[in-house]
Amino acid sequence: MALDHAILVSLAERSASGYDLARRFDKSIGFFWKATHQQIYKVLARMEAAGWLEATAVEEPGRPAKKVYALTADGRGELTRWTAEPTPTESVRSDFAVKVRGMQFGDRGAVIADIARQRDRHIDRLAYYEADCTKHFPEPERLTDGELPAYLVLRGGIRTEQTYIEWCDEMLDALGAPKPRSKR
Amino acid sequence: MALDHAILVSLAERSASGYDLARRFDKSIGFFWKATHQQIYKVLARMEAAGWLEATAVEEPGRPAKKVYALTADGRGELTRWTAEPTPTESVRSDFAVKVRGMQFGDRGAVIADIARQRDRHIDRLAYYEADCTKHFPEPERLTDGELPAYLVLRGGIRTEQTYIEWCDEMLDALGAPKPRSKR
DNA sequence: AGATACATGTAAAATGTTACATGATTTT
DNA sequence: AAAATCATGTAACATTTTACATGTATCT
Numbered sequence: 001m002a003l004d005h006a007i008l009v010s011l012a013e014r015s016a017s018g019y020d021l022a023r024r025f026d027k028s029i030g031f032f033w034k035a036t037h038q039q040i041y042k043v044l045a046r047m048e049a050a051g052w053l054e055a056t057a058v059e060e061p062g063r064p065a066k067k068v069y070a071l072t073a074d075g076r077g078e079l080t081r082w083t084a085e086p087t088p089t090e091s092v093r094s095d096f097a098v099k100v101r102g103m104q105f106g107d108r109g110a111v112i113a114d115i116a117r118q119r120d121r122h123i124d125r126l127a128y129y130e131a132d133c134t135k136h137f138p139e140p141e142r143l144t145d146g147e148l149p150a151y152l153v154l155r156g157g158i159r160t161e162q163t164y165i166e167w168c169d170e171m172l173d174a175l176g177a178p179k180p181r182s183k184r
Numbered sequence: 185m186a187l188d189h190a191i192l193v194s195l196a197e198r199s200a201s202g203y204d205l206a207r208r209f210d211k212s213i214g215f216f217w218k219a220t221h222q223q224i225y226k227v228l229a230r231m232e233a234a235g236w237l238e239a240t241a242v243e244e245p246g247r248p249a250k251k252v253y254a255l256t257a258d259g260r261g262e263l264t265r266w267t268a269e270p271t272p273t274e275s276v277r278s279d280f281a282v283k284v285r286g287m288q289f290g291d292r293g294a295v296i297a298d299i300a301r302q303r304d305r306h307i308d309r310l311a312y313y314e315a316d317c318t319k320h321f322p323e324p325e326r327l328t329d330g331e332l333p334a335y336l337v338l339r340g341g342i343r344t345e346q347t348y349i350e351w352c353d354e355m356l357d358a359l360g361a362p363k364p365r366s367k368r
Numbered sequence: 369a370g371a372t373a374c375a376t377g378t379a380a381a382a383t384g385t386t387a388c389a390t391g392a393t394t395t396t
Numbered sequence: 397a398a399a400a401t402c403a404t405g406t407a408a409c410a411t412t413t414t415a416c417a418t419g420t421a422t423c424t
Binding site: 002005006008009012029031032033034076079080081082083084085086087088089090091092093094095096097098099100101102103104105106107110111113114117118121145146148149150152153155156157159160162163166167170171174175 | 186189190192193196213215216217218260263264265266267268269270271272273274275276277278279280281282283284285286287288289290291294295297298301302305329330332333334336337339340341343344346347350351354355358359
């Protein structure tokens with residue numbers, strides 16, 4: 001009951017094949033939920049069997065045929081039911097935090113290098129999100145009801161990345177380590 | 185290769201029984217990694233078989249006997265090896281973000297109420313972290329090398345909660361909904 | 369000729385969740 | 397007397413990850 005709903009939301013936005021979905025899960029919706037194509041194909045088959053989805057074979061010349069999935073009335077019903085449910089507390093799971101906490105029992109220098117790497121990665125991701133935001137929502141003051149949710153979720157991603165970078169900065173300062181790139 | 189290292193870090197800090205660990209995973213280390221007792225007992229058995237841990241039966245009058253686990257040299261070796269590995273990008277998984285993104289296809293009012301609920305929960309968690317921080321690290325300017333990592337990880341938790349609350353505020357404002365409690 | 373993009377899957381292994389199971393002691 | 401805390405597990409099920417499998421078309 002997890003990837004299922006992420007796929008339902010994505011298909012509600014626009015019908016797609018398993019392959020298309022796999023690419024979406026590498027960006028846009030994938031910023032907040034990761035999934036591989038193997039997982040996606042399996043869940044699509046299960047949801048089609050459950051009657052939440054309908055598949056249509058689409059052939060384009062010079063390309064393999066694809067199965068495009070669309071929500072059925074039952075699928076839309078399930079999506080509505082799910083949105084009305086209160087979200088359970090998300091189970092936190094941060095390898096990185098555990099590693100920082102365990103640095104004194106391992107390779108201190110390597111962990112500091114890892115913090116610096118993590119910082120770089122989040123700087124890149126922040127830049128990516130900000131570019132995405134400017135591109136899709138150039139005028140945040142004038143958003144339609146349809147655009148608002150995607151915008152707000154992206155704002156959450158931007159805030160999260162900023163916070164992560166600031167946290168890495170605080171750690172590198174406290175550990176007396178230099179920061180690898182300019183930014184701050 | 186996930187809960188394993190969280191348990192190794194916790195046991196490196198102090199030897200414990202499965203039951204003790206289950207309680208630690210309800211707080212402290214559990215802020216960054218969730219695990220149930222069923223999972224913990226299974227992983228402990230596996231790691232003992234692998235020679236990373238050693239169990240000693242401890243009996244206290246008026247209480248059931250417990251098996252206290254401690255790291256072996258191999259266990260410490262594995263922990264060091266793991267800390268030296270670069271941390272792979274964490275796979276994001278936010279039910280809540282997916283739900284916000286899908287609000288237009290479901291029950292808008294229910295999702296707004298859910299955002300308010302989420303906000304309250306993170307206000308509570310922030311208060312908890314801050315109290316924990318004041319209690320364990322009353323003088324953050326004077327931390328020993330042993331205290332620093334746990335302090336920094338807690339700081340990360342505090343920053344994360346603050347950001348989450350601010351994000352919920354932004355969403356409630358944008359959606360024209362009132363905020364349930366004082367705070368801001 | 370080799371790499372990348374398009375397109376869809378199966379199978380095995382590892383991990384995680386939920387339900388079941390038991391029994392002593394302490395607190396309300 | 398019932399509920400909570402202490403203490404350790406097994407079993408079934410669901411989910412996720414990793415490896416295997418296949419084939420066409422386009423780009424370099």
